[in-house]
Amino acid sequence: MKCEELLASLNEYVDGDLDPGICSPFQEHLSGCNPCQIVVDNIRHTIKLFKAAEHYDLPTALHQQLSRVLRERWKAKNHEDRPLVEQAKAGDFAAMESLLMKYERQVFGVARRIVQQHQDAEEVTQQTFVSVIEHLGEFREESQFRTWLLRIATNHAVALLRKRAVRAGPSLDDHGPDDTYDEIPHPEYIAIWRETPEDIAMQHETRQHIDEALATLNEKYRVVFVLRDIEELSTRETAEILGLSQAAVKVRLLRARLMLRERLTRLFGDESTRVAPHSHGERPTAM
Numbered sequence: 339m340k341c342e343e344l345l346a347s348l349n350e351y352v353d354g355d356l357d358p359g360i361c362s363p364f365q366e367h368l369s370g371c372n373p374c375q376i377v378v379d380n381i382r383h384t385i386k387l388f389k390a391a392e393h394y395d396l397p398t399a400l401h402q403q404l405s406r407v408l409r410e411r412w413k414a415k416n417h418e419d420r421p422l423v424e425q426a427k428a429g430d431f432a433a434m435e436s437l438l439m440k441y442e443r444q445v446f447g448v449a450r451r452i453v454q455q456h457q458d459a460e461e462v463t464q465q466t467f468v469s470v471i472e473h474l475g476e477f478r479e480e481s482q483f484r485t486w487l488l489r490i491a492t493n494h495a496v497a498l499l500r501k502r503a504v505r506a507g508p509s510l511d512d513h514g515p516d517d518t519y520d521e522i523p524h525p526e527y528i529a530i531w532r533e534t535p536e537d538i539a540m541q542h543e544t545r546q547h548i549d550e551a552l553a554t555l556n557e558k559y560r561v562v563f564v565l566r567d568i569e570e571l572s573t574r575e576t577a578e579i580l581g582l583s584q585a586a587v588k589v590r591l592l593r594a595r596l597m598l599r600e601r602l603t604r605l606f607g608d609e610s611t612r613v614a615p616h617s618h619g620e621r622p623t624a625m
């Protein structure tokens with residue numbers, strides 16, 4: 339196995355999903371290749387850092403407004419969505435509110451990370467809630483309510499980003515290869531991180547660094563990273579939300595992770611441990 343082949347299976351390895359057929363060549367390569375070992379480690383740290391540092395507080399006014407309703411209406415006895423959806427469809431407003439309150443944080447969190455601005459995220463959250471009320475009748479229950487809700491939120495967030503991009507001038511769309519494993523960005527800055535992601539997450543400037551890192555990603559990669567690695571949705575649910583194939587979600591996630599790893603390792607890597615990447619393709623395979 340060569341470094342670049344390892345790269346293509348990186349996500350599956352990190353997620354514990356590696357095809358048994360390539361498990362041993364993968365591990366064999368990894369144990370003999372220091373740069374690849376560090377890259378794998380960097381990726382794990384990158385994901386952990388985002389999780390450790392991610393906690394957005396709702397804006398006070400929004401939170402107070404929503405939680406007043408929550409306290410009044412939320413009944414702990416009913417945590418299943420399906421009965422609530424049935425009741426809401428039948429015109430029960432309390433059921434509708436319970437459903438929305440249950441996911442308010444997640445909707446706001448997804449919106450916040452995609453649009454990167456508090457105010458815009460509030461707008462997206464409100465648009466999402468309004469859309470749900472207007473379109474609940476069209477909700478087909480073969481899909482989970484949460485999936486449907488997050489699809490609406492994601493669509494509003496992406497629409498707002500595009501509107502913003504139009505206002506800002508030329509289109510930000512890139513025309514590079516998207517959903518194939520060709521030309522996956524190869525790791526360049528490979529170094530062991532100076533501190534653990536948990537320690538970094540405690541530091542004051544961290545939020546800004548990881549916000550900036552996320553902001554540098556093209557929207558289509560950012561959205562996948564937010565849903566998969568921060569919200570911890572499955573590949574299947576993410577694909578359903580975005581209207582993509584699961585294969586496309588996997589490739590986009592790999593790109594997102596590699597791009598974030600690169601940027602964060604430049605910030606948090608220990609220069610003295612930096613190693614050169616292999617010249618890809620030249621390393622003799624161990625097999």
Ligand SMILES: [Zn+2]
Pocket residue numbers: 340341344367371373374616
């Ligand atoms: Zn390697």
